[in-house]
Structure formats: C-alpha cells, structure tokens
Amino acid sequence: MNSDWKTPNDVKNTYVNASILKNSRIVFNIKGNSYRLIARFNFEKKWIFIRFIGTHEEYDKIDAHTV
DSSP states (O other): OOOOOOSHHHHHHHOTTOEEOSTTEEEEEETTTTEEEEEEEETTTTEEEEEEEEEHHHHTTSOTTTO
C-alpha cells in the first residue's frame, strides 16, 4: 500500500483500529490484537520510526508514550 499521510488522522483513516498517542506515536494491532507495533511518525519528513514490536503481554509492561 502506498499512502501519503500528513497527519495522525490520515493514518487512522487507513487503519481504523490504530490508536493515536502523544508524541506522534501510533499503536497498531497485528494479527487480531495478538501483537502490537508502536511507530513514531515524522510527517514532515515522511519518516516512520519503529519503537516497539511485541506481544500484547509485552506491550502491557511498557509505557507506549516513552518507549
């Protein structure tokens, strides 16, 4: 998929189950919510930084806002 996201809401429109957090972070549910992916977006430069990939159990042990 090729997208031209300019805001977190653009991402949310594409992935309705994604959760928008502060600090330009978005949480994606993977494989029926078995796994979580946290990405930090720089929309101006069109960069995405993967901050965390793990199970739902591992996700519950971290702070998604600071990882």
